[in-house]
Amino acid sequence: MRYREHIPIAILLVLTACGSAGDHGGIRTDQDYANAMDVGREAFDMTRAEQAQAQFQTAYDRALLRDDAGAIGDAGYNLGVAQLGMGDARAALATVARTDQALKLRSAIAGPELELVAMAAYCRLGQYQSALEASARIHTGDTALTERRAFLTGLAADGLGDINTLRAAHDALPASAKPPLLEQADRAEIESRLALREGAYDKAESQALRAITLRRDILDYRGMARGLDCAASAARSAGQLGKAAAYAQRAAESRAQAGKKA
Template identity: 40%
Template sequence: MSMKKEHVALGLALALAGCGGGGQAVTQPGDTTLSQDMDNAKDAVGLERLSVAEQQYRAAGQRAIARDDVSAIGDAGYNLATVQLDEGKPQDALSTVTATRSALAMRGQTGDDAGLDLVQAGALRRLGRDTEAAAAATRAAGAQDTDIVEKAQLIRGLIADDSGDQATLASVDAYFASLTGKLPDGWTADAREIAARNLLVTGGSTQTAMQDAMQAATIRQTQVDYRDMARALGVAARAAGKAGNMQEASQLYARASQSARQAGDKAAADQWAKQAGTTIAADPFAQSDTTTATKKK
């Protein structure tokens, strides 16, 4: 029985969006309980009920172990790890990746798994282990699945920009520029963000960088991909600052910070709040601290 990797959003200060792949083998007898667990988890992800999705993917994985089904184990493990990452639990995601690899190896599957490399790269980047993350992303970029390759290239580009590796950033920008035909909207957004980042480090047009970043943000807003949208706003803020438009830069950093915080990315929210400076406005929908003082007796 072949289940399907759902390739749900990976989240990060970088959120990775989904990758396609895997197919259902309809000619083989199936396990309806296992299929239902996977379907329930996918539905929960669609509703952003990630804690429910985590429980359902874990249940699917347990059922896959009972079935001794290598394909289903790999798919459930990948999906569980991506949900954990999107919940802001990168260490749990790494543990799931490691355990999934061990379970696959025990059953004779010792080859590379680009999907697991991809989520591992995302988790390592969230933990600040960029050198290891870059290595995992480079392995994933060698995949046959073009969706995995695209997201792996995005991670490579983000790490390169953060670390000042202009050569790698340029190569990733060239990869996106080489893509032809009608691209998925998510790919277009990734391409525009990388293009903006490359322009900003090579001394290119700040106006074009701003336009590219804002296009990426607009696409991601439409796709309900708010973590990535916030990151694109942060790039637009960099462009505004480099152009000398400090008030606009502060406002964009503030917007990125507020969006990231509501999307559950506290680390990025705190970073952008600092860059916004004193101009950041209060979130009108945040709960106020209404603690009451008690008198000492």
């Protein structure tokens, strides 16, 4: 049995394996695989991306031992997310390619969530056109995955200065009746970026500040620093250079601490 849920420190989702141990006269759970997935998920929840990576690598290796396409896809996806959490976008892309190849070898098709890992990695590397190309390959009816796709599309479009695609990404964000904090933060950030492109600097700053608070509340410090960048850009464009410098310094200090942790 597998289930999905939002996680606070990354821009994606993580999958967890669960099951009962032992032989009850039927299919037996591979407890080594299940344990590695569960421990990795717990480590990721506690923002221990390096420990999570090690566990998901163990799970991936176990999935290869089992010759289990479903397990390979899940573990490969989680491994890529953990690598993103460690700030290693190139490793995440390599994991996506390796997992995709392993699935093709077994006549299986990778799920849309694996392409989302690639999108996120491309955005981290500034390869925004590649991120948009990955976005075009994603087809899903899953609301959470659709939201992530729209957000990452918005980031990539903004990186390219493509305001039309940025607007389309904004309009594609779901309007949930009771949106989780992650969804609220994503919307605030995209609205900030769009307002900045449209010259509405006060709105851009206020939405960036909203995104900053929401990212902090879900322990997404990388995203929080990105929000501070947005606030700095808005203040700078409005001619408030002192405020812009303060936002930029705050972002730099947060990132410096993240680097120490990594």
